Amino acid sequence: MIGDLIDGPLWYFALTAFVIGVAWRIFSILKLGLGRDLAPPRGSAGAGALRAVFSRFVPERTVTTRGRLQLIAGYLFHLGLIALLFFAQPHVDFIAERITGFGWPAMPHWAFIVAAELAFAGLILLWLQRVLNPVTRLLSDLDDHVGGILVFGVMLSGCLSLAQSFEFLRLLHLLLAEALLVYFPFSKLMHAFTFVLSRGYTGATMGRKGVNA
Numbered sequence: 001m002i003g004d005l006i007d008g009p010l011w012y013f014a015l016t017a018f019v020i021g022v023a024w025r026i027f028s029i030l031k032l033g034l035g036r037d038l039a040p041p042r043g044s045a046g047a048g049a050l051r052a053v054f055s056r057f058v059p060e061r062t063v064t065t066r067g068r069l070q071l072i073a074g075y076l077f078h079l080g081l082i083a084l085l086f087f088a089q090p091h092v093d094f095i096a097e098r099i100t101g102f103g104w105p106a107m108p109h110w111a112f113i114v115a116a117e118l119a120f121a122g123l124i125l126l127w128l129q130r131v132l133n134p135v136t137r138l139l140s141d142l143d144d145h146v147g148g149i150l151v152f153g154v155m156l157s158g159c160l161s162l163a164q165s166f167e168f169l170r171l172l173h174l175l176l177a178e179a180l181l182v183y184f185p186f187s188k189l190m191h192a193f194t195f196v197l198s199r200g201y202t203g204a205t206m207g208r209k210g211v212n213a
Contacts, residue, residue: 002171003167003171006171006174006175006178007171007174010175010178011098011174011178013178013182014177014178014179014181014182015099015181017181017182017185018181018182018184018185020185021182021184021185021186022184022185022190022193024185025185025190025193025194026193026194026197029194029197030197034201037208039209041208041209042208042209042210043207043208043209043210043211044207044208045204045205045207045208046204046207047207048203048204048205048206048207048208048211048212049199049200049201049203049204049207050200050203051203051207051212052199052200052202052203052204052206052207053196053199053200053203056199059071069125069129070126070129072122072125073121073122073123073125073126073129074122074126075122076118076119076121076122076125077118077119077121077122077123077125077126078122079115079118079119080115080116080117080118080119080120080122081119081123081151081155083107083111083115083119084112084115084116084119084155084158087105087106087107087111087115088106088107088112088115088158089106089107089109089112090158090161090162091106092104092105092106116155116159119155120155123148123151123152123155126148127148127152130144130145130148143187143188144188146183146187147183147187147188147189150176150179150180150183151180151189153176154173154176154177154180157169157172157173157176158173158177160173161173
């Protein structure tokens with residue numbers, strides 16, 4: 001009974017809440033619009049936006065020296081999580097069955113293990129940095145910790161549920177993923193989408209002024 005609820009209505013509710021919530025947050029940002037800039041343009045806003053969106057994937061030299069641990073941990077976590085989310089065989093099958101109707105080649109089991117270890121290492125290092133560094137500890141609020149705990153719970157239950165003989169673990173993983181989907185649009189995890197808008201706006205503003213930012 002509970003399994004049918006998690007597998008059916010709760011999944012579709014969580015997916016709907018995620019899609020509507022993310023769309024509403026993005027729409028709310030775009031609706032704010034841009035203030036009219038009366039100064040004559042000295043460069044291309046579009047080129048500046050594209051440059052900022054993609055160039056920021058490569059860190060500045062000061063970041064690589066002063067924030068090396070946080071930088072490495074961030075790359076480990078995000079790249080590992082993306083690999084797990086879109087290329088783990090169970091996820092490819094799930095997405096093909098319930099969302100897209102088609103799948104794509106999944107990564108081999110050994111790559112799954114490596115990606116999981118990298119993602120766990122990165123997430124744990126980022127959390128330790130958050131709670132042990134006095135500056136990041138002061139800047140952090142409840143949302144930062146709830147989001148991290150939810151992501152960790154989803155990842156851990158997902159790895160445990162690979163033992164497919166235990167249906168409880170699969171349902172726990174799906175339930176935690178559903179909770180994360182509902183929480184996602186109302187949290188700072190939205191940066192997974194809004195970073196494009198933020199970088200693009202900054203790059204367009206600076207590009208129009210002729211500043212290579």
